[in-house]
Amino acid sequence: MGGATAEPLGLTMAESEQASSSADPTDGELLRRWAREHNAEALDELVRRHRDYAYRFAVYLCGNKEDADDVVQQAFLSVMERAGQFKDDAPFQPWLTGFLINCRRSLRRSTQRRDKYEQEASQSPMTAGPPTEKTVE
Numbered sequence: 654m655g656g657a658t659a660e661p662l663g664l665t666m667a668e669s670e671q672a673s674s675s676a677d678p679t680d681g682e683l684l685r686r687w688a689r690e691h692n693a694e695a696l697d698e699l700v701r702r703h704r705d706y707a708y709r710f711a712v713y714l715c716g717n718k719e720d721a722d723d724v725v726q727q728a729f730l731s732v733m734e735r736a737g738q739f740k741d742d743a744p745f746q747p748w749l750t751g752f753l754i755n756c757r758r759s760l761r762r763s764t765q766r767r768d769k770y771e772q773e774a775s776q777s778p779m780t781a782g783p784p785t786e787k788t789v790e
Contacts, residue, residue, distance in 0.1 A: 680745035688736035700729055703749055710750065714757045724760055728752040 678686075678695070680702065686695035707728060711721035731752045739748060 681739065681741050681743075684732075684736050684739050684745065685741070687733065688739070696733065699732075699745070703746065706746065707749060707753060710753055711757070714753065715760070720757075720760060724753060724756045727756040727759070731756065 678698075680699060683695040683699040686692040687699070704725070707725045708721060711724040711728075712718060715721045715724060728749065729752075732749060739745070
């Protein structure tokens with residue numbers, strides 16, 4: 654039979670790619686390179702491996718693509734900022750998922766605050782000048 658091999662069942666695409674070539678660095682190694690050296694190639698590879706998952710999950714969380722784009726961008730920025738806190742033996746995807754969830758919560762809170770202020774502003778009467786005195790009879 655040919656040299657084709659079946660992909661291991663139950664693995665994500667990124668895990669399957671990692672399993673297929675032992676020369677590829679693990680997600681943890683890539684993150685350590687970013688944390689220690691700010692190695693842009695390592696970060697690019699990490700994002701490439703996980704961006705599709707991150708985007709699909711963010712669309713699920715947000716319900717729309719525009720907010721999902723913002724959540725994914727903010728989540729990867731958070732990963733960059735906190736790369737030194739990653740536990741070497743931990744899987745990366747659950748860590749990323751936590752950032753996606755927290756970024757969605759932050760976006761929702763800021764949207765709710767903005768909507769509240771916009772609603773209050775639209776309900777308050779606009780005056781042309783200083784308030785006038787009212788007399789009581």
